[in-house]
Amino acid sequence: MSAIARGLKRRGRLMAQAVSPPRRTLDAIPAQRPAPPEPADAYVAPRAPRLVESPVFVLSSVRSGSTLLRVLLNSHSRIRAPHEMHLRTVHVRMSREFTADAMRELALDREELEHVLWDRVLHLELSRTGKDLIVDKTPPNTLIWPRLHRCWPEARFVLLLRHPGAVIQSLTSRRADPDHEAIRAEVLAYAEKLEEARLELPGAHVITYEDLTAEPERITRELCAYLGVPWEKGMLDYGEQDHGTFRPKLGDWSEEIRSGRIQAARQADPAAALPPRLAGMAKAWGYPV
Template identity: 85%
Template sequence: MSAIAKGLKRRGRLMAQAVSPPRKTLDAIPTQRPPERPQQASADYTAPLAPRLVQSPAFVLSSVRSGSTLLRVLLNSHSRIRAPHEMHLRTVHVRMSREFTADAMKELALDREELEHVLWDRVLHLELSRSGKDVIVDKTPPNTLIWPRLHRCWPDARFVVLLRHPGAVIQSLTSRRAEPDHEAIRAEVLGYAEKLEEARQSLAGAHVITYEDLTADPERVTRGLCEYLGVPWESGMLDYGKQDHGTFRPKLGDWSKEIKSGRIQAARQADPTAELPPRLAEIAKAWGYPV
């Protein structure tokens, strides 16, 4: 090959390299995260209320060990009311995993809280649709601790406030725990009682009942509940054992032999000799219980 030909060939190779540089593998390319941007605008943003699929769900507000599972199965025995196991919506969260996600959601008129509200609403709607009924009631006791947020999520929500003598709640919790921490139990019951009293005072349209009345006169109490929920009363509600309410197991509601019996049983009364902490005694008195 002549010197001129060799020179032209070499020149061609150099031009090709300039136009098409050698490729790098993905492993060879350094990954660089974009610089973090201040999130003041997104953090301060409050999204407007999105449309709800379930406009007026009902929530039972109660302490633990207050008969909410009995109330659930009585309501779930109605042909138009779906009262599922404890749904624990407050523990269903949305996580924005990148620094720009909040800005993206803001463009859709959403923030993290409203995203969670949309998800909660979808869960209720899905359960209601599956049941073929038209009224849904969630009776998860810890909902009591977040009732203002539930009210924010569903401005037209209905609330059933289920009360029980705080002394009886303390006794029930103590008897169910192998090594009861008495101070912790009293603090737990007081925490629920404070939020229940707050809801009772703040929710003007709430329907207030007691566990003692529910077990002593279930027809009268369930008739009042049906009127509040806008459905006709059905006598079959009182014979809840003939209906399928799913499995009774821990973390989803009461699973005791009493609730599994399918029969309404009398409420255990509080020990009249047991002394309540001052604030619990004050709340119990406000609820009409002897202290």
């Protein structure tokens, strides 16, 4: 190799070293790792103002007479008790990665956005009817009562109880191919949340379906006193007023409720045994077991 070639080769090595530092130099530089993202649920928004400060929620199991109570209340000149509204199934979706940040700048998170939407639905229904007190009787509300209480700290709650054995019988008779174990589990889930509400909501008004059908005037008078409205005799003649469509998923749609008359509650079979946990709650509610 000529001296000129050797010189060019040596010059190329020096230029390469100048452009690319030795590997040990790169390895010595600590990696710049991005900071871990803040959890999406780390921010809890403050409570936004409500348009409806003190709504009323009827907490009950399914098949416990909540539709009857609804139409009695809806017959009052100041009370709006619409069909089951299923607020817990009304959700807000943040569809972009920056949406949560945008809402946080407005002091909102996903849960509070849902609360604002729920509140607006109640207010809109009141505005349409011209009444001043709204009652939602959707039975699955029972399963989320702590969230309803968090959403509306001034909300009032009516606990509508029925003998768990009678609820099981009613569900069983209405299903073409009843799964008895699943029915007992469903009734237990409602009963446990009702008992939780009974113990943790000391201001709640408790009534039973059996008493409501046996003494409707007394029970509705006491309920009106709790709600702060005068009792109206027309409440007992609910068939004289329009209460909307009676159909599945929005409440009871049976011939009994369509009749417009208050009918006696079907009693639990005294010979039917209850699972121990349900029996304990039935006893705590004053039912014979």
